[in-house]
Amino acid sequence: MNSVFHALGDATRRNMLRDLTGGERTVSQLAQPFAISLAAASKHIKVLENAGMIRREVRGRTHLCRLDPGPLASAHEWLSFYERFWSSRLDVLEQLLRAEDASKSKKPKSRKTAPKSKSRKGDE
């Protein structure tokens, strides 16, 4: 998991992964969108390869890279453990908004059908 998160901690590498979602790429194709040398690109690819997110296939002189989503799935799974913390924060927010809505609709006693008449106004 260290190598996976480490590999994801760089924008160039994250962009390379995004690029690979379009299909196989050669090393120079992966390097092309960035103002970096082929050597620098190769280093980034190596980091992604060591983390298991890129599979490399040598066909003659070309190295073809393709995405292996397995480690991304593992990282996603790891983060899912914390989901209850951010979703519970959203629950609290939702409750606050509902309470606010409820107190609003209590105040103007004559406006029971207000949302309907409002939507009619919008239809004009």
Add this chain to the structure above:
Amino acid sequence: MNSVFHALGDATRRNMLRDLTGGERTVSQLAQPFAISLAAASKHIKVLENAGMIRREVRGRTHLCRLDPGPLASAHEWLSFYERFWSSRLDVLEQLLRAEDASKSKKPKSRKTAPKSKSRKGDE
């Protein structure tokens, strides 16, 4: 996103986050489970703080840390983009297993009610 993934790329920091899911912790409480100095623990906490995953509150002489799940939610969201790649691989696997099941159930013609009788056996 760089700082978030970078912060997650270390087992000690990931364990500190896990620890904080139990509630607020002081710096020395966070350091305690690891065979590291207080200074080293402080560095790790600083990395998590800079990535926005820890909020620190100073009460007198104690620094109380608590989890902020926001950046974890963002990282989870970022990874979700790739979900279709691993779930499509699972779909392929599921299809393969179904096809295998189908070919198996075709062979022994007398075993049409096999799953039911099997579950009855398990009830004994």
